[in-house]
Amino acid sequence: MKQWVVKLLEQLDISFKNNEQNPKDTPLISEDKATLIYMIDVYNKHLFEVEKHNLRKVREKLDTMAKNLVNPDPKETEKTLFEIRQFFSSYRIDEYSYVQNTFDDFKRIVWDFADQLSEDMQFENNKEKQLGTHLKDLKEAVEANSIESLRAKSREFINSYVEYQTQKNELRNKRIQSTKKNLDVVKKQLMEANNSLNVDHLTSASNRKSFDEYIKKIVQMNALNKVPVSIIMLDIDFFKKINDSYGHDIGDFVLQECVKTLKKVFYKEDEMVARIGGEEFVVVLPNHSIEHAVVRAEEVQKLIRNEAFIQGSIDIRFTVSMGIAQLFEEENSSDWLKRADLALYQSKNSGRNKYTIAGKLLKQPKSA
Numbered sequence: 016m017k018q019w020v021v022k023l024l025e026q027l028d029i030s031f032k033n034n035e036q037n038p039k040d041t042p043l044i045s046e047d048k049a050t051l052i053y054m055i056d057v058y059n060k061h062l063f064e065v066e067k068h069n070l071r072k073v074r075e076k077l078d079t080m081a082k083n084l085v086n087p088d089p090k091e092t093e094k095t096l097f098e099i100r101q102f103f104s105s106y107r108i109d110e111y112s113y114v115q116n117t118f119d120d121f122k123r124i125v126w127d128f129a130d131q132l133s134e135d136m137q138f139e140n141n142k143e144k145q146l147g148t149h150l151k152d153l154k155e156a157v158e159a160n161s162i163e164s165l166r167a168k169s170r171e172f173i174n175s176y177v178e179y180q181t182q183k184n185e186l187r188n189k190r191i192q193s194t195k196k197n198l199d200v201v202k203k204q205l206m207e208a209n210n211s212l213n214v215d216h217l218t219s220a221s222n223r224k225s226f227d228e229y230i231k232k233i234v235q236m237n238a239l240n241k242v243p244v245s246i247i248m249l250d251i252d253f254f255k256k257i258n259d260s261y262g263h264d265i266g267d268f269v270l271q272e273c274v275k276t277l278k279k280v281f282y283k284e285d286e287m288v289a290r291i292g293g294e295e296f297v298v299v300l301p302n303h304s305i306e307h308a309v310v311r312a313e314e315v316q317k318l319i320r321n322e323a324f325i326q327g328s329i330d331i332r333f334t335v336s337m338g339i340a341q342l343f344e345e346e347n348s349s350d351w352l353k354r355a356d357l358a359l360y361q362s363k364n365s366g367r368n369k370y371t372i373a374g375k376l377l378k379q380p381k382s383a
Contacts, residue, residue: 020049023056024085044085048092052081055099060223060292062216067109070216075263076102131190138186142179149175215290217267218274226289226297233299234348245308245341247298248355252334252367254294261329269331270294272324280315297355305341305372312337312370320368336362340373350376 024044059077062070080102083095149172156168213225221229230246237244251257251273258266270290277288277298287299300308316335324331338358342351358373365371 055081220274221289223291230348243304245300245303248359249335249337251294268326334368336367337370
């Protein structure tokens with residue numbers, strides 16, 4: 016298998032034997048299958064809550080499909096491919112319906128607002144015609160030099176004008192209240208939509224989408240102000256064993272508690288805690304040199320090591336491995352993340368429950 020395929024399977028905790036002396040023990044994963052697994056993983060990371068589809072159950076289903084694709088049995092592969100087609104056909108319809116219903120709500124609010132403005136304009140046009148008639152009568156009474164006629168027409172005009180202003184103010188207040196109510200609904204829906212797009216529903220950490228957007232801004236800002244910025248990439252040690260031993264509910268609990276602990280330490284407004292994979296997280300630390308980031312990393316590792324996370328009768332203790340990287344001058348976000356990922360990989364391969372400071376990337380020699 017190609018190296019990128021092996022690394023992908025390792026990242027997804029898909030176990031396989033890789034014995035060079037006995038190649039029969041190594042499953043033959045085609046690039047087509049590996050690409051499909053990769054696409055499922057990417058889709059999994061960017062899910063948002065849709066009615067009728069529990070987010071955790073959808074993730075479990077996608078994980079199962081990805082793992083089933085490794086099965087070399089052609090019948091099992093065909094069965095899994097059918098399940099994938101069936102799932103995406105159903106899920107995409109419900110996903111589209113959710114987005115369409117939300118859009119319809121916005122259209123209704125805008126339509127109601129337009130209706131109110133149309134009614135107000137109609138009212139003002141009618142009242143202005145009435146006022147125009149009374150004003151014309153008042154002018155004729157002035158020209159007629161009749162005190163009685165002037166008194167009567169003046170009273171009619173004044174009463175009509177006062178009534179118009181009173182009704183206009185009432186309608187205005189009513190429109191303002193209605194508009195405010197509609198805008199509050201829109202604001203709430205926009206906040207919920209923004210939450211769905213930018214926050215991981217399980218842990219309340221930022222999701223991969225918002226992380227990618229933020230990291231690009233950080234790199235652009237660094238190019239201008241040259242202020243040091245660092246990231247900490249971390250992974251929960253032996254998370255698969257936790258899931259296998261206690262089940263996915265406890266696994267979810269561990270992920271949630273991990274994020275809560277991270278946010279206790281990294282709480283400043285410009286510090287981001289993001290979930291970018293199953294049990295993989297990144298902390299973005301603006302205005303942090305590598306030395307400063309190391310101090311913060313040691314703080315959170317110590318906190319996690321010493322904490323007992325209790326769920327019912329189960330006492331869970333876990334540790335995290337880290338890779339820490341400061342952004343180099345003129346470095347792009349891809350290389351920056353790659354260095355942090357390699358440092359994390361080194362921490363995991365050298366005993367876990369530690370951090371590694373990322374070095375420079377070794378440039379691949381150009382082929383002749």
